[in-house]
Amino acid sequence: MSKPDKRDEIVRAALELIAEHGFHGAPMAMIAERAGVGAGTIYRYFENKDVLINELYQEIEKRIVAALHQGYSREKPFRERFVHLGTTLLRYFISSPLDFRYVEQFHNSPFGVAFRRDKLLGDTTSGCDVIKELFELGVAQQILKDFPLVILFDLFFGPVVSLARDHILGFIQLDEAMIRHIIEACWDAVKR
Structure with a gap:
Protein backbone atom coordinates (compact mmCIF):
# COMPACT_ATOMS: atom_id res chain seq x y z
CA MET A 1 0.00 0.00 0.00
CA GLU A 47 -3.30 29.59 -0.06
CA ASN A 48 -5.27 30.03 3.17
CA LYS A 49 -7.86 28.32 5.36
CA ASP A 50 -10.78 29.57 3.25
CA VAL A 51 -9.28 27.88 0.21
CA LEU A 52 -8.77 24.66 2.19
CA ILE A 53 -12.39 24.75 3.41
CA ASN A 54 -13.78 25.29 -0.10
CA GLU A 55 -11.53 22.71 -1.77
CA LEU A 56 -12.41 20.14 0.87
CA TYR A 57 -16.10 20.78 0.22
CA GLN A 58 -15.54 20.38 -3.53
CA GLU A 59 -13.80 17.04 -2.95
CA ILE A 60 -16.69 15.78 -0.83
CA GLU A 61 -19.19 17.01 -3.39
CA LYS A 62 -17.35 15.04 -6.10
CA ARG A 63 -17.74 11.87 -4.02
CA ILE A 64 -21.44 12.59 -3.50
CA VAL A 65 -21.95 13.30 -7.21
CA ALA A 66 -20.21 10.05 -8.16
CA ALA A 67 -22.53 8.16 -5.81
CA LEU A 68 -25.64 9.92 -7.17
CA HIS A 69 -24.73 9.13 -10.78
CA GLN A 70 -24.01 5.46 -10.11
CA GLY A 71 -27.02 3.61 -11.50
CA TYR A 72 -28.87 6.84 -12.36
CA SER A 73 -30.52 7.05 -15.76
CA ARG A 74 -32.50 9.91 -17.28
CA GLU A 75 -34.42 7.22 -19.17
CA LYS A 76 -36.06 5.86 -16.02
CA PRO A 77 -39.46 7.11 -14.88
CA PHE A 78 -39.43 10.38 -12.93
CA ARG A 79 -40.46 8.90 -9.57
CA GLU A 80 -37.81 6.18 -9.85
CA ARG A 81 -35.11 8.82 -10.48
CA PHE A 82 -36.33 10.82 -7.47
CA VAL A 83 -36.22 7.75 -5.22
CA HIS A 84 -32.78 6.80 -6.55
CA LEU A 85 -31.32 10.23 -5.78
CA GLY A 86 -32.89 10.40 -2.33
CA THR A 87 -31.96 6.90 -1.20
CA THR A 88 -28.45 7.24 -2.58
CA LEU A 89 -27.93 10.56 -0.81
CA LEU A 90 -29.24 9.29 2.53
CA ARG A 91 -27.16 6.09 2.26
CA TYR A 92 -24.07 8.15 1.42
CA PHE A 93 -24.54 10.42 4.42
CA ILE A 94 -25.03 7.60 6.92
CA SER A 95 -22.11 5.60 5.53
CA SER A 96 -19.78 8.65 5.48
CA PRO A 97 -20.44 10.46 8.76
CA LEU A 98 -17.35 12.70 8.55
CA ASP A 99 -18.37 13.90 5.10
CA PHE A 100 -21.91 14.44 6.35
CA ARG A 101 -20.81 16.45 9.37
CA TYR A 102 -18.52 18.57 7.21
CA VAL A 103 -21.22 19.22 4.60
CA GLU A 104 -23.72 20.11 7.31
CA GLN A 105 -21.30 22.61 8.88
CA PHE A 106 -20.38 24.01 5.49
CA HIS A 107 -24.01 24.63 4.52
CA ASN A 108 -24.72 26.29 7.87
CA SER A 109 -21.79 28.68 7.54
CA PRO A 110 -21.23 31.83 5.48
CA PHE A 111 -19.37 29.61 2.97
CA GLY A 112 -22.45 27.48 2.49
CA VAL A 113 -24.89 30.37 2.27
CA ALA A 114 -23.00 31.85 -0.68
CA PHE A 115 -22.62 28.42 -2.27
CA ARG A 116 -26.32 27.62 -1.84
CA ARG A 117 -27.38 31.00 -3.23
CA ASP A 118 -25.25 30.41 -6.33
CA LYS A 119 -26.54 26.85 -6.72
CA LEU A 120 -30.22 27.76 -6.40
CA LEU A 121 -30.26 31.16 -8.02
CA GLY A 122 -27.13 31.30 -10.14
CA ASP A 123 -25.66 29.55 -13.10
CA THR A 124 -23.85 26.46 -11.81
CA THR A 125 -22.04 23.57 -13.42
CA SER A 126 -21.84 21.26 -10.41
CA GLY A 127 -22.61 17.57 -10.73
CA CYS A 128 -25.17 17.90 -7.93
CA ASP A 129 -27.22 19.82 -10.45
CA VAL A 130 -28.77 16.46 -11.36
CA ILE A 131 -31.16 17.04 -8.44
CA LYS A 132 -31.87 20.64 -9.45
CA GLU A 133 -32.37 19.52 -13.05
CA LEU A 134 -34.83 16.81 -11.97
CA PHE A 135 -36.79 19.22 -9.79
CA GLU A 136 -36.98 21.86 -12.53
CA LEU A 137 -38.19 19.20 -14.96
CA GLY A 138 -40.76 17.99 -12.43
CA VAL A 139 -42.18 21.49 -11.98
CA ALA A 140 -42.20 22.16 -15.74
CA GLN A 141 -43.99 18.85 -16.44
CA GLN A 142 -46.37 19.41 -13.52
CA ILE A 143 -45.15 16.25 -11.78
CA LEU A 144 -44.01 18.20 -8.73
CA LYS A 145 -45.88 20.88 -6.84
CA ASP A 146 -45.46 24.36 -8.26
CA PHE A 147 -43.26 25.60 -5.43
CA PRO A 148 -40.05 27.60 -5.71
CA LEU A 149 -37.00 25.33 -5.88
CA VAL A 150 -35.92 26.41 -2.40
CA ILE A 151 -39.11 24.97 -0.91
CA LEU A 152 -38.87 21.75 -2.93
CA PHE A 153 -35.26 21.35 -1.84
CA ASP A 154 -36.23 21.91 1.79
CA LEU A 155 -38.96 19.27 1.57
CA PHE A 156 -36.45 16.86 0.04
CA PHE A 157 -33.16 17.65 1.78
CA GLY A 158 -34.59 18.63 5.18
CA PRO A 159 -35.76 15.14 6.13
CA VAL A 160 -32.67 13.52 4.57
CA VAL A 161 -30.28 15.70 6.57
CA SER A 162 -32.25 15.43 9.81
CA LEU A 163 -32.57 11.66 9.61
CA ALA A 164 -28.93 11.16 8.61
CA ARG A 165 -27.95 13.21 11.65
CA ASP A 166 -30.24 11.19 13.94
CA HIS A 167 -28.85 7.93 12.55
CA ILE A 168 -25.25 9.05 13.03
CA LEU A 169 -26.02 10.18 16.59
CA GLY A 170 -27.60 6.81 17.35
CA PHE A 171 -31.15 8.08 17.93
CA ILE A 172 -32.50 5.82 15.19
CA GLN A 173 -31.21 2.94 13.12
CA LEU A 174 -32.01 3.20 9.42
CA ASP A 175 -32.07 0.08 7.29
CA GLU A 176 -32.68 -0.22 3.54
CA ALA A 177 -36.44 -0.62 3.89
CA MET A 178 -36.76 2.40 6.16
CA ILE A 179 -34.54 4.51 3.88
CA ARG A 180 -36.83 3.74 0.96
CA HIS A 181 -39.97 4.52 3.01
CA ILE A 182 -38.46 7.85 4.07
CA ILE A 183 -37.67 8.88 0.51
CA GLU A 184 -41.13 7.78 -0.62
CA ALA A 185 -42.54 10.07 2.11
CA CYS A 186 -40.39 12.90 0.69
CA TRP A 187 -41.86 12.07 -2.72
CA ASP A 188 -45.36 12.33 -1.26
CA ALA A 189 -44.47 15.78 0.08
CA VAL A 190 -43.42 17.19 -3.31
CA LYS A 191 -45.52 15.36 -5.91
CA ARG A 192 -48.70 16.89 -7.32
Whole structure:
Protein backbone atom coordinates (compact mmCIF):
# COMPACT_ATOMS: atom_id res chain seq x y z
CA MET A 1 0.00 0.00 0.00
CA SER A 2 1.41 3.38 -0.94
CA LYS A 3 1.84 6.15 1.58
CA PRO A 4 -0.69 8.99 1.19
CA ASP A 5 0.84 12.24 -0.02
CA LYS A 6 1.03 15.30 2.22
CA ARG A 7 -1.90 17.02 0.56
CA ASP A 8 -4.12 13.99 1.21
CA GLU A 9 -2.97 13.89 4.84
CA ILE A 10 -3.79 17.60 5.25
CA VAL A 11 -7.23 17.15 3.68
CA ARG A 12 -7.99 14.13 5.88
CA ALA A 13 -6.82 15.94 9.02
CA ALA A 14 -8.89 19.01 8.12
CA LEU A 15 -11.97 16.87 7.50
CA GLU A 16 -11.62 15.09 10.85
CA LEU A 17 -10.91 18.22 12.88
CA ILE A 18 -13.50 20.44 11.25
CA ALA A 19 -16.15 17.73 11.53
CA GLU A 20 -15.28 17.39 15.22
CA HIS A 21 -14.58 21.02 16.23
CA GLY A 22 -16.06 23.24 13.53
CA PHE A 23 -14.27 25.70 11.26
CA HIS A 24 -13.14 28.04 14.04
CA GLY A 25 -12.16 25.21 16.38
CA ALA A 26 -9.73 23.73 13.89
CA PRO A 27 -6.89 26.22 13.36
CA MET A 28 -4.27 25.56 10.70
CA ALA A 29 -1.67 24.68 13.34
CA MET A 30 -3.94 21.94 14.70
CA ILE A 31 -4.59 20.62 11.19
CA ALA A 32 -0.84 20.58 10.48
CA GLU A 33 -0.16 18.71 13.72
CA ARG A 34 -2.84 16.10 12.99
CA ALA A 35 -1.52 15.71 9.43
CA GLY A 36 2.05 15.32 10.68
CA VAL A 37 3.35 18.25 8.65
CA GLY A 38 4.77 21.66 9.47
CA ALA A 39 2.30 24.55 9.50
CA GLY A 40 4.06 26.11 6.53
CA THR A 41 3.57 22.94 4.48
CA ILE A 42 -0.19 23.50 4.39
CA TYR A 43 0.36 26.82 2.61
CA ARG A 44 2.22 25.04 -0.20
CA TYR A 45 -1.04 23.30 -1.04
CA PHE A 46 -3.66 25.82 0.10
CA GLU A 47 -3.30 29.59 -0.06
CA ASN A 48 -5.27 30.03 3.17
CA LYS A 49 -7.86 28.32 5.36
CA ASP A 50 -10.78 29.57 3.25
CA VAL A 51 -9.28 27.88 0.21
CA LEU A 52 -8.77 24.66 2.19
CA ILE A 53 -12.39 24.75 3.41
CA ASN A 54 -13.78 25.29 -0.10
CA GLU A 55 -11.53 22.71 -1.77
CA LEU A 56 -12.41 20.14 0.87
CA TYR A 57 -16.10 20.78 0.22
CA GLN A 58 -15.54 20.38 -3.53
CA GLU A 59 -13.80 17.04 -2.95
CA ILE A 60 -16.69 15.78 -0.83
CA GLU A 61 -19.19 17.01 -3.39
CA LYS A 62 -17.35 15.04 -6.10
CA ARG A 63 -17.74 11.87 -4.02
CA ILE A 64 -21.44 12.59 -3.50
CA VAL A 65 -21.95 13.30 -7.21
CA ALA A 66 -20.21 10.05 -8.16
CA ALA A 67 -22.53 8.16 -5.81
CA LEU A 68 -25.64 9.92 -7.17
CA HIS A 69 -24.73 9.13 -10.78
CA GLN A 70 -24.01 5.46 -10.11
CA GLY A 71 -27.02 3.61 -11.50
CA TYR A 72 -28.87 6.84 -12.36
CA SER A 73 -30.52 7.05 -15.76
CA ARG A 74 -32.50 9.91 -17.28
CA GLU A 75 -34.42 7.22 -19.17
CA LYS A 76 -36.06 5.86 -16.02
CA PRO A 77 -39.46 7.11 -14.88
CA PHE A 78 -39.43 10.38 -12.93
CA ARG A 79 -40.46 8.90 -9.57
CA GLU A 80 -37.81 6.18 -9.85
CA ARG A 81 -35.11 8.82 -10.48
CA PHE A 82 -36.33 10.82 -7.47
CA VAL A 83 -36.22 7.75 -5.22
CA HIS A 84 -32.78 6.80 -6.55
CA LEU A 85 -31.32 10.23 -5.78
CA GLY A 86 -32.89 10.40 -2.33
CA THR A 87 -31.96 6.90 -1.20
CA THR A 88 -28.45 7.24 -2.58
CA LEU A 89 -27.93 10.56 -0.81
CA LEU A 90 -29.24 9.29 2.53
CA ARG A 91 -27.16 6.09 2.26
CA TYR A 92 -24.07 8.15 1.42
CA PHE A 93 -24.54 10.42 4.42
CA ILE A 94 -25.03 7.60 6.92
CA SER A 95 -22.11 5.60 5.53
CA SER A 96 -19.78 8.65 5.48
CA PRO A 97 -20.44 10.46 8.76
CA LEU A 98 -17.35 12.70 8.55
CA ASP A 99 -18.37 13.90 5.10
CA PHE A 100 -21.91 14.44 6.35
CA ARG A 101 -20.81 16.45 9.37
CA TYR A 102 -18.52 18.57 7.21
CA VAL A 103 -21.22 19.22 4.60
CA GLU A 104 -23.72 20.11 7.31
CA GLN A 105 -21.30 22.61 8.88
CA PHE A 106 -20.38 24.01 5.49
CA HIS A 107 -24.01 24.63 4.52
CA ASN A 108 -24.72 26.29 7.87
CA SER A 109 -21.79 28.68 7.54
CA PRO A 110 -21.23 31.83 5.48
CA PHE A 111 -19.37 29.61 2.97
CA GLY A 112 -22.45 27.48 2.49
CA VAL A 113 -24.89 30.37 2.27
CA ALA A 114 -23.00 31.85 -0.68
CA PHE A 115 -22.62 28.42 -2.27
CA ARG A 116 -26.32 27.62 -1.84
CA ARG A 117 -27.38 31.00 -3.23
CA ASP A 118 -25.25 30.41 -6.33
CA LYS A 119 -26.54 26.85 -6.72
CA LEU A 120 -30.22 27.76 -6.40
CA LEU A 121 -30.26 31.16 -8.02
CA GLY A 122 -27.13 31.30 -10.14
CA ASP A 123 -25.66 29.55 -13.10
CA THR A 124 -23.85 26.46 -11.81
CA THR A 125 -22.04 23.57 -13.42
CA SER A 126 -21.84 21.26 -10.41
CA GLY A 127 -22.61 17.57 -10.73
CA CYS A 128 -25.17 17.90 -7.93
CA ASP A 129 -27.22 19.82 -10.45
CA VAL A 130 -28.77 16.46 -11.36
CA ILE A 131 -31.16 17.04 -8.44
CA LYS A 132 -31.87 20.64 -9.45
CA GLU A 133 -32.37 19.52 -13.05
CA LEU A 134 -34.83 16.81 -11.97
CA PHE A 135 -36.79 19.22 -9.79
CA GLU A 136 -36.98 21.86 -12.53
CA LEU A 137 -38.19 19.20 -14.96
CA GLY A 138 -40.76 17.99 -12.43
CA VAL A 139 -42.18 21.49 -11.98
CA ALA A 140 -42.20 22.16 -15.74
CA GLN A 141 -43.99 18.85 -16.44
CA GLN A 142 -46.37 19.41 -13.52
CA ILE A 143 -45.15 16.25 -11.78
CA LEU A 144 -44.01 18.20 -8.73
CA LYS A 145 -45.88 20.88 -6.84
CA ASP A 146 -45.46 24.36 -8.26
CA PHE A 147 -43.26 25.60 -5.43
CA PRO A 148 -40.05 27.60 -5.71
CA LEU A 149 -37.00 25.33 -5.88
CA VAL A 150 -35.92 26.41 -2.40
CA ILE A 151 -39.11 24.97 -0.91
CA LEU A 152 -38.87 21.75 -2.93
CA PHE A 153 -35.26 21.35 -1.84
CA ASP A 154 -36.23 21.91 1.79
CA LEU A 155 -38.96 19.27 1.57
CA PHE A 156 -36.45 16.86 0.04
CA PHE A 157 -33.16 17.65 1.78
CA GLY A 158 -34.59 18.63 5.18
CA PRO A 159 -35.76 15.14 6.13
CA VAL A 160 -32.67 13.52 4.57
CA VAL A 161 -30.28 15.70 6.57
CA SER A 162 -32.25 15.43 9.81
CA LEU A 163 -32.57 11.66 9.61
CA ALA A 164 -28.93 11.16 8.61
CA ARG A 165 -27.95 13.21 11.65
CA ASP A 166 -30.24 11.19 13.94
CA HIS A 167 -28.85 7.93 12.55
CA ILE A 168 -25.25 9.05 13.03
CA LEU A 169 -26.02 10.18 16.59
CA GLY A 170 -27.60 6.81 17.35
CA PHE A 171 -31.15 8.08 17.93
CA ILE A 172 -32.50 5.82 15.19
CA GLN A 173 -31.21 2.94 13.12
CA LEU A 174 -32.01 3.20 9.42
CA ASP A 175 -32.07 0.08 7.29
CA GLU A 176 -32.68 -0.22 3.54
CA ALA A 177 -36.44 -0.62 3.89
CA MET A 178 -36.76 2.40 6.16
CA ILE A 179 -34.54 4.51 3.88
CA ARG A 180 -36.83 3.74 0.96
CA HIS A 181 -39.97 4.52 3.01
CA ILE A 182 -38.46 7.85 4.07
CA ILE A 183 -37.67 8.88 0.51
CA GLU A 184 -41.13 7.78 -0.62
CA ALA A 185 -42.54 10.07 2.11
CA CYS A 186 -40.39 12.90 0.69
CA TRP A 187 -41.86 12.07 -2.72
CA ASP A 188 -45.36 12.33 -1.26
CA ALA A 189 -44.47 15.78 0.08
CA VAL A 190 -43.42 17.19 -3.31
CA LYS A 191 -45.52 15.36 -5.91
CA ARG A 192 -48.70 16.89 -7.32
